[in-house]
Amino acid sequence: MTIERLSGGSDLQAYPPAEKWDDWPEYDVKQWPRRVEKRYMLVPTICFNCEAACGLLAYVDKQTMRVRKFEGNPLHPASRGRNCAKGPATINQINDPERILYPLRRAGGRGEGKWRRVSWDEALDEIGGRIRKAFLEGRRNEVMYHVGRPGHERVMDRILKAWRIDGHNSHTNVCSASARLGYALWSGYDRPSPDHANARFILLLSSHLEAGHYFNPHAQRIIDGKLAGAKLAVMDPRLSNTASMADYWLPTYPGSEAAVLLSMAKVILDEGLADLEYVEAWTNWRQYMADAHPGGEPSFASFVAALKEVYRDFTPAFAEAESGVPRGKIVEVARLIGRERGGFASHVWRGSASGNLGGWQVARALQLLTVLTASVGTKGGTAPHGWNKYKPVFWEEPPGQKEWNELLFPKEWPLSHYEMSFLLPHFLKEGRGKLDVYFTRVYNPVWTNPDGLTWMEVLRDESMVGLHAALTPTWNETAAFADFVLPMGHAGERHDIQSQETQSGRWVSFRQPVLRAARERLGEKHRYTYETNPGEVWEEDEFWIDLSWRIDPDGSQGIRRWFESPYRPGEKLTVSEYYQWIFENAVPGLPEAAAKDGRTPLEYMRRYGAFLIEKDVHGLDRKTVTVPEGAATDPVTGVVTAAGKTVGVKIGDEVVAGFPTPSRRLEIFSTTLKEWGWPEEALPGYIRSHVHRAAMDPAKGEMVLLPTFRLPTLIHTRSGNAKYLNEISHRNPLWIHTEDARRLGIETGALVRVTTEIGHFVNRAWVTESIAPGVVACSHHLGRWRLHEGEGSRWSSPRVSITRQGEGWLLRQLETLGPFESADPDSSRVWWSDGGVHQNLTFPVHPDPVSGMHCWHQKVVVSRAHHEDRYGDVFADTSRSMQVYWEWVAKTRPGPGPGGLRRPLWLDRPLRPADEMFRV
Numbered sequence: 035m036t037i038e039r040l041s042g043g044s045d046l047q048a049y050p051p052a053e054k055w056d057d058w059p060e061y062d063v064k065q066w067p068r069r070v071e072k073r074y075m076l077v078p079t080i081c082f083n084c085e086a087a088c089g090l091l092a093y094v095d096k097q098t099m100r101v102r103k104f105e106g107n108p109l110h111p112a113s114r115g116r117n118c119a120k121g122p123a124t125i126n127q128i129n130d131p132e133r134i135l136y137p138l139r140r141a142g143g144r145g146e147g148k149w150r151r152v153s154w155d156e157a158l159d160e161i162g163g164r165i166r167k168a169f170l171e172g173r174r175n176e177v178m179y180h181v182g183r184p185g186h187e188r189v190m191d192r193i194l195k196a197w198r199i200d201g202h203n204s205h206t207n208v209c210s211a212s213a214r215l216g217y218a219l220w221s222g223y224d225r226p227s228p229d230h231a232n233a234r235f236i237l238l239l240s241s242h243l244e245a246g247h248y249f250n251p252h253a254q255r256i257i258d259g260k261l262a263g264a265k266l267a268v269m270d271p272r273l274s275n276t277a278s279m280a281d282y283w284l285p286t287y288p289g290s291e292a293a294v295l296l297s298m299a300k301v302i303l304d305e306g307l308a309d310l311e312y313v314e315a316w317t318n319w320r321q322y323m324a325d326a327h328p329g330g331e332p333s334f335a336s337f338v339a340a341l342k343e344v345y346r347d348f349t350p351a352f353a354e355a356e357s358g359v360p361r362g363k364i365v366e367v368a369r370l371i372g373r374e375r376g377g378f379a380s381h382v383w384r385g386s387a388s389g390n391l392g393g394w395q396v397a398r399a400l401q402l403l404t405v406l407t408a409s410v411g412t413k414g415g416t417a418p419h420g421w422n423k424y425k426p427v428f429w430e431e432p433p434g435q436k437e438w439n440e441l442l443f444p445k446e447w448p449l450s451h452y453e454m455s456f457l458l459p460h461f462l463k464e465g466r467g468k469l470d471v472y473f474t475r476v477y478n479p480v481w482t483n484p485d486g487l488t489w490m491e492v493l494r495d496e497s498m499v500g501l502h503a504a505l506t507p508t509w510n511e512t513a514a515f516a517d518f519v520l521p522m523g524h525a526g527e528r529h530d531i532q533s534q535e536t537q538s539g540r541w542v543s544f545r546q547p548v549l550r551a552a553r554e555r556l557g558e559k560h561r562y563t564y565e566t567n568p569g570e571v572w573e574e575d576e577f578w579i580d581l582s583w584r585i586d587p588d589g590s591q592g593i594r595r596w597f598e599s600p601y602r603p604g605e606k607l608t609v610s611e612y613y614q615w616i617f618e619n620a621v622p623g624l625p626e627a628a629a630k631d632g633r634t635p636l637e638y639m640r641r642y643g644a645f646l647i648e649k650d651v652h653g654l655d656r657k658t659v660t661v662p663e664g665a666a667t668d669p670v671t672g673v674v675t676a677a678g679k680t681v682g683v684k685i686g687d688e689v690v691a692g693f694p695t696p697s698r699r700l701e702i703f704s705t706t707l708k709e710w711g712w713p714e715e716a717l718p719g720y721i722r723s724h725v726h727r728a729a730m731d732p733a734k735g736e737m738v739l740l741p742t743f744r745l746p747t748l749i750h751t752r753s754g755n756a757k758y759l760n761e762i763s764h765r766n767p768l769w770i771h772t773e774d775a776r777r778l779g780i781e782t783g784a785l786v787r788v789t790t791e792i793g794h795f796v797n798r799a800w801v802t803e804s805i806a807p808g809v810v811a812c813s814h815h816l817g818r819w820r821l822h823e824g825e826g827s828r829w830s831s832p833r834v835s836i837t838r839q840g841e842g843w844l845l846r847q848l849e850t851l852g853p854f855e856s857a858d859p860d861s862s863r864v865w866w867s868d869g870g871v872h873q874n875l876t877f878p879v880h881p882d883p884v885s886g887m888h889c890w891h892q893k894v895v896v897s898r899a900h901h902e903d904r905y906g907d908v909f910a911d912t913s914r915s916m917q918v919y920w921e922w923v924a925k926t927r928p929g930p931g932p933g934g935l936r937r938p939l940w941l942d943r944p945l946r947p948a949d950e951m952f953r954v
């Protein structure tokens with residue numbers, strides 16, 4: 035394994051060479067100026083502080099066998115040795131004196147703050163017994179697993195399918211469901227994978243240089259692209275750090291982004307910059323013509339004319355009026371994009387897609403530019419994510435479950451992309467079902483989701499949630515309302531397979547418990563990871579295996595067999611065997627690379643932590659497929675089928691793989707939207723957001739609140755116990771434009787009340803020109819709190835009270851942050867007193883009627899604080915929040931759809947049940 039040398043012909047290396055990872059000397063910084071050498075074993079693992087899965091190297095002190103620090107793993111194909119601040123801060127999380135080290139069982143009412151330590155056996159027996167009873171009584175839909183940070187590939191699919199439940203819930207509908215649906219409707223793949231490093235023009239609807247999705251791997255490749263001459267444009271109402279580095283900042287009014295993108299498409303079409311040959315060959319334009327202009331043989335020229343007509347009104351002047359971005363700038367950027375055929379890379383993930391009603395059309399409109407410039411899957415273009423992502427397979431796959439859980443996929447949202455997860459408490463309150471056993475896993479809906487106080491009400495109610503087990507490495511606001519708090523490992527204390535579409539290329543990486551791996555390198559043998567973790571911290575893989583055996587101790591339910599070893603029939607699977615089988619059998623090229631290195635595949639991954647399966651993946655849609663005997667070609671669509679299955683699509687004279695859509699082409703015209711009740715949105719379009727200017731009443735002082743942006747140094751709930759990170763970032767003031775501040779008589783630091791549809795929060799103002807007039811912004815990464823002593827991290831979370839006030843609840847901070855006594859001397863040096871303000875509690879739910887995504891942006895009124903207000907106050911009326919929920923339910927167009935289907939068979943969904951369950 036080679037590691038890059040520093041430039042300039044130096045002998046110095048940027049990173050310790052892999053051949054010295056068993057014994058690496060460094061001077062002990064604490065002994066300075068004395069030169070006291072320490073010797074380390076370097077063990078790779080994967081960061082768990084965001085979804086990007088960057089490589090880390092743990093420096094294990096060979097004398098104490100404790101982790102001294104985490105740095106980057108230079109052999110990781112995506113992060114290439116680099117990390118953001120959150121990677122090295124993993125050491126804080128591991129050494130946090132406030133962390134949970136033992137299983138806890140509630141000893142009072144739920145949420146009362148009384149706990150007793152229990153054994154793992156007690157916890158597993160009670161939870162396993164309760165699940166077994168539910169299964170034996172046919173109540174499979176009462177068991178649900180709800181995940182915040184997934185952090186592993188496909189393992190939960192296998193477990194929940196083995197349990198035969200439709201019980202997977204995720205956080206996706208408060209994160210990326212909208213953008214995902216937009217991409218999925220185009221190509222069948224729900225994420226983009228831009229090749230930034232080779233792009234000639236990059237357009238970001240995000241803040242990727244500081245925080246966006248796959249932040250660090252993307253940021254370094256955007257800079258690679260820029261250094262090679264690419265131009266960068268950023269569409270963001272805020273002057274983010276990313277926008278400040280762009281060649282073009284397009285400060286769009288929130289929700290107007292699709293109008294600007296379609297205006298750019300119009301420029302590209304009108305000025306003859308589009309690659310029409312590509313559009314003709316690869317889009318399903320014939321289906322559009324057959325639908326919109328039936329009768330007669332459609333010509334491609336008539337389609338182009340029809341398309342121009344559809345987008346006739348999206349003039350740069352219209353886009354300027356909607357967005358506030360000068361029309362000249364929109365035209366200039368459109369021309370630059372249009373000239374870079376094949377080299378246009380772009381990304382939208384949260385931001386405008388997750389903020390607005392109809393945000394999924396932002397992704398549809400952005401992808402239209404990618405298609406018009408023939409940049410789909412090219413070098414320097416934007417590929418479907420599936421081309422660049424590895425997914426493991428197993429020695430045995432349980433079949434799809436014969437269940438359909440209406441708490442996850444209800445009839446109102448037949449096209450929802452992922453589960454309607456943030457509406458779970460509303461569904462339970464309405465009596466749509468109940469839960470007997472509910473797992474939250476690295477998930478904190480009381481704090482992260484909108485309308486968190488409704489979550490609190492439901493979690494307190496044992497008639498709605500029978501048993502709540504929180505699997506978490508840290509305390510969080512939701513764990514406080516659990517029956518069991520079960521401590522799970524941080525990065526470096528657990529196993530996972532990780533692979534993300536960070537670049538053009540496919541890689542796999544291995545998160546592993548570094549102390550276990552270090553000890554095993556020394557020849558020790560360990561059956562369980564908790565043997566080497568601190569306290570009694572488990573890892574989830576071993577938890578689920580053990581729990582499954584307790585649910586089905588004698589194998590009579592047909593569950594246990596899926597958790598038996600592929601190497602020792604009938605015996606309990608070990609975590610090492612699980613990964614051993616995958617690495618030996620299911621990672622192309624790994625066994626050969628490992629053999630060359632004189633290791634087994636598992637040893638190779640334990641040693642280096644990552645493997646590049648394939649680099650520079652392009653053009654998989656054009657891959658020729660073998661056509662079986664008797665195959666038929668549809669004369670209109672060119673789709674080739676054999677034995678009832680689609681095998682490819684005829685493009686020109688060749689049958690190629692195409693895309694996993696019904697037409698096998700890129701669906702500029704979505705027959706799915708047309709057939710499932712949204713015909714007016716079947717082409718990429720512009721839906722006026724719920725915060726469109728027309729919905730604002732300036733006489734009432736209404737403004738738009740952007741609550742979605744990340745801080746580069748924090749990550750939702752998990753960074754609350756990282757002292758380095760909280761020292762850097764600990765307040766989230768309200769960004770407000772100078773003109774608005776002047777109008778309201780507000781100065782920087784002034785206390786302001788921000789009133790939403792269901793309540794208000796009290797924060798301090800930051801007066802700035804980095805935000806548009808009429809728009810305010812507040813990062814969602816701060817404002818942690820704890821109700822009781824011992825239930826949260828004192829680095830970040832002041833104690834609060836939550837008291838009834840009319841139909842609502844008032845949360846009030848009872849203390850400021852400050853020094854505290856603990857095993858870590860740094861806790862007595864905490865100099866910051868502010869932990870920020872929790873705004874999400876004041877947001878009602880806004881489920882988009884198509885994608886199901888929570889539309890995060892809020893219509894608010896900002897005023898100077900009232901005399902009774904205190905910094906950090908949060909008030910929310912949960913009766914009113916139910917009314918807002920029903921107002922949004924009324925916007926839906928419920929299923930079933932064609933053929934009595936609950937949702938289209940071709941659109942994937944997590945934990946896909948048996949096909950027959952799609953029918954009502």
Ligand code: SF4
Nearest residue numbers: 081084088118121250
């Ligand atoms: S971007 Fe930062 S937080 Fe995310 S995985 Fe990489 S190092 Fe960790």
